[in-house]
Amino acid sequence: MFNEIEIKLRATPTTLERLKQHALIKKRSKDGWQRVALFNQYFDTPERALAHSKVALRLRKDGEQYIQTLKTRGQSVAGLSERHEWDWYLDSAQLDISKLDDSCWPAELAELNKATLQPIFSTDFVREKTELAWGRGKQKVIIEAALDQGSVVVGEHSEPICEVELELRQGEPAALLALACELAADLPLMPCDISKAERGYRLFDSASYSLRLPQVSLSAEQTLDDSFAALGWQLLGASQRLAEQYRFNGHWKLLVEWVDLLLSLRALLASPGQAVPRSSTSALRQHLDALIATWQPRSVEGYYEQATREAAPAQFAEELEGTRWGQLSLGLAQLLLTRAWQAERNAKGTKIGGVALGNWLLHQLKDDAEALSTPLALAEQDPERIREQTPRLQRVCLWLEHARGLLELPEVDRFYGELNKLRYFAYVPGSEGLEACQHQAHTVRTLKAWRALSR
Secondary structure: OEEEEEEEEEOOHHHHHHHHOOHHHHHHEOOOOEEEEEEEEEEEOOOOHHHHOOOEEEEEEEOOEEEEEEEOOOEEEOOEEEEEEEEEEEOOOOOOHHHOOOOOOOHHHOOOOHHHOEEEEEEEEEEEEEEEEEEEOOEEEEEEEEEEEEEEEEOOEEEEEEEEEEEEEEOOHHHHHHHHHHHHOOOOOEEOOOOHHHHHHHHHOHHHOOOOOOOOOOOOOOEHHHHHHHHHHHHHHHHHHHHHHHHHHOOHHHHHHHHHHHHHHHHHHHOOHHHOOHHHHHHHHHHHHHHHHHHHHHHHHOOOOHHHHHHHHHHHHHHHOOOHHHHHHHHHHHHHHHOHHHHHOOHHHHHHHOOEHHHHHHHHHHHHHHHHHHHHHOOOOOOHHHHOOHHHHHHHHHHHHHHHHHOOOOOHHHHHHHHHHHHHHHHOOHHHHHHHHHHHHHHHHOOHHHHHHOO
16 A cells, blocks of 8 residues: 555646646656557445445456556545555456455445445546656655556446546655646646546436535634635635636636635635735735636626626636646645745745734634724715725634634624625625615625624
């Protein structure tokens, strides 16, 4: 058994050809590219018991060699995944269930009758691979780069495979992300945390692809640094899965949710003040601002205009042919993994980063309430003042969504709900939005939680 650590990046055939000629790849490639055809048959029970337990079981034909592989539950964010993997070399194309013993088989599947395992779908693709090696500081880094083109097949249905896999063989995961970021600066590479197995299951059952990640767990004692990182991973992972599924099926609601997560990511980067210096996130904020400037108006317009909703899938596909989304996703993952913001801050920023979340959050909410007091009070005469406060409203709603359970405020759930409505109305254009802001601002000012924060 070993841990597989890799980054999966969706691409186009043209991008794969450009990647092989990229100066960084040519410089670090040791022995050139090798080409091999791979056929994989995936197995599960008719009830898909393995899929429900996040387990993949496949039989691969690699040249004349047959390899049985079991991959168990791991974690995957922004295309960077880590999973346990077992391989067995077999003499024939027959699944050997005797290999699936307690040393590798998940405990939650202990009662499963392995005789019920049967072929579910297959993947058939050509892989071109090379080994990259270089020195990073005092460490040697070895990464296998694999370019896969082919298809996932379920009965009469299929989906293309066209992707890059960068698998860490030696060195730290940060080196893997650093390489991906350098490539994504020049090439349209979309981080993708859906495996080939997940794509097969999605073709088999379109509802099987889960968009919802486990809710981030925050505690009052957790430091602001740890809370920032945990919430960042949560938002990044969720936005990545929404982008992938919208690319796949074009359902409008997914795009709206994706845009809302972009706004939440922007709010998160601005939240901790000196604890996360602006210099450490400037490039990420530029990418976010550019994406928001393009897609947030469309998400609002699409609420009223069917033509906007119908045009969006093609526009999103065009977006993915550029580098903005890849650079943002991989850059944010790199920031969170390396905690690069800590290296650029002063002593006061370090002190704030070490403050317990419960203490910081209450203090921050009181500051925000004070800043919002005048705009809310004047909303009846000048509702445009509310629209000027949308970044602050976004930040407050972000933390209330994920950490309101840590606050001793009266009716805190209602407070979050009503404030979130105000945030939404602030984005609605025209007189309709202004009128809604007027009424909602009055509602927020009458809440017990608001009065408690405004004392």
